[in-house]
Amino acid sequence: MKLVEIIEGKAKILIPDPAQFSREGKFDPAWSPVFYNPRMTFNRDVSVIAVSIISPSSVLDAMSATGIRGIRYALESNVKDEIIFNDKNPISIEIISKNVKNNGLVNSKVVKSDANSLMHQVKVEYTDLDPFGSPAPFLFAGISSLRRRGYLGVTATDLSALEGKSKTSSIRKYGASGGKLSFSREAGLRVLLAKIAREAAVQEKGIKPLVSFYNDYYYRLFVRMDDGAKKADATLEKLGTLYECEACGYSFMSQDNCIKKCPYCSGNVRRFGPAWTGELNDQEFLDKMKERIPSFSYLPNIGRASKLIESLIAENKYELYYRTDVLSSKMKINMPTMEFMINCLGNAVRTHFDPRGFKTSRSISEVRECIKAGSTNLQT
Ligand SMILES: C[S@@+](CC[C@H](N)C(=O)[O-])C[C@H]1O[C@@H](n2cnc3c(N)ncnc32)[C@H](O)[C@@H]1O
Numbered sequence: 319m320k321l322v323e324i325i326e327g328k329a330k331i332l333i334p335d336p337a338q339f340s341r342e343g344k345f346d347p348a349w350s351p352v353f354y355n356p357r358m359t360f361n362r363d364v365s366v367i368a369v370s371i372i373s374p375s376s377v378l379d380a381m382s383a384t385g386i387r388g389i390r391y392a393l394e395s396n397v398k399d400e401i402i403f404n405d406k407n408p409i410s411i412e413i414i415s416k417n418v419k420n421n422g423l424v425n426s427k428v429v430k431s432d433a434n435s436l437m438h439q440v441k442v443e444y445t446d447l448d449p450f451g452s453p454a455p456f457l458f459a460g461i462s463s464l465r466r467r468g469y470l471g472v473t474a475t476d477l478s479a480l481e482g483k484s485k486t487s488s489i490r491k492y493g494a495s496g497g498k499l500s501f502s503r504e505a506g507l508r509v510l511l512a513k514i515a516r517e518a519a520v521q522e523k524g525i526k527p528l529v530s531f532y533n534d535y536y537y538r539l540f541v542r543m544d545d546g547a548k549k550a551d552a553t554l555e556k557l558g559t560l561y562e563c564e565a566c567g568y569s570f571m572s573q574d575n576c577i578k579k580c581p582y583c584s585g586n587v588r589r590f591g592p593a594w595t596g597e598l599n600d601q602e603f604l605d606k607m608k609e610r611i612p613s614f615s616y617l618p619n620i621g622r623a624s625k626l627i628e629s630l631i632a633e634n635k636y637e638l639y640y641r642t643d644v645l646s647s648k649m650k651i652n653m654p655t656m657e658f659m660i661n662c663l664g665n666a667v668r669t670h671f672d673p674r675g676f677k678t679s680r681s682i683s684e685v686r687e688c689i690k691a692g693s694t695n696l697q698t
């Protein structure tokens with residue numbers, strides 16, 4: 319197998335030559351015997367910044383593929399001590415070993431194991447879960463691999479299960495049921511956090527989301543886990559249901575899981591859950607990420623990362639996002655521009671989840687007034 323070298327962040331990594339595994343001039347990373355996806359570089363860049371703040375003493379890169387994540391954490395994220403690389407694919411193991419050596423990592427171990435089996439045997443401060451598709455089968459063991467106070471990083475690409483597009487897989491993977499909501503991208507992230515919270519609670523741990531976001535058809539999040547039955551109970555209190563009124567569009571979250579009618583207009587509501595109803599991000603952690611931006615100026619994506627962090631900071635005090643296209647179609651009027659909506663509402667921001675979306679603390683009647691005003695503006 320021919321290997322080629324690529325550079326990402328401060329790492330120089332050997333990957334199987336994509337040209338050898340192309341079909342009719344096309345290439346999908348999944349066709350390669352060892353997975354490396356350049357479209358996930360942004361995910362890794364933001365993760366490197368987040369892990370640099372955690373500055374863990376030990377790391378488990380549970381699904382390493384080429385080793386790129388763990389190697390980048392070692393070179394860029396202030397890991398204090400050991401990094402364990404793991405993959406069940408024997409060809410991965412050969413490549414990880416070469417990459418670990420070529421990047422001069424000293425305190426690292428390369429293991430070939432099933433991730434779940436390994437995660438039940440080790441204890442580290444930070445575990446990274448980056449599976450193909452759903453992280454659901456790995457969450458329980460991932461949490462059990464953490465020390466008393468530990469951190470979990472998770473990537474999820476199974477959006478149809480998380481957002482409720484595929485009802486059967488939503489139930490199977492996340493125990494989530496109900497209908498698809500217009501703010502489905504946020505709903506998916508909240509369903510994933512709820513699943514993590516429940517898996518943590520079984521192990522008498524509570525969770526605190528530090529940073530969580532959507533990008534390019536995946537979710538990425540970091541949570542802190544704290545030991546203790548009381549912490550677990552407090553976490554479970556943050557689980558509830560997401561609602562959206564079919565008539566007026568009002569969206570809300572509640573710990574009451576049996577609401578049938580909209581509190582504003584008494585219209586029928588759609589529901590989806592269980593979902594996390596707490597904050598998606600920790601303000602202090604986001605501020606630290608923002609402060610760190612200058613030390614990562616060597617990353618080609620740093621402008622995008624900085625914009626995302628700014629967005630998350632701006633969005634953090636608001637609850638669910640609304641969509642101008644959905645509300646104006648419900649009202650059977652033209653869609654106003656986003657700029658008009660933000661100005662009209664005053665207390666509102668765009669959301670990173672969706673270019674058609676905004677978050678606001680205004681009431682649904684004020685939102686509808688602005689949609690109406692913006693629509694008239696367009697017509698004149
Ligand atoms: C999406 S790739 C990981 C990509 C890598 N973390 C990165 O940032 O480039 C998923 C990897 O998980 C491995 N894998 C899948 N199921 C596994 C399991 N049960 N135990 C260990 N490794 C597994 C696959 O062999 C594959 O290399």
Ligand SMILES: [Zn+2]
Nearest residue numbers: 563566580583
């Ligand atoms: Zn309503």
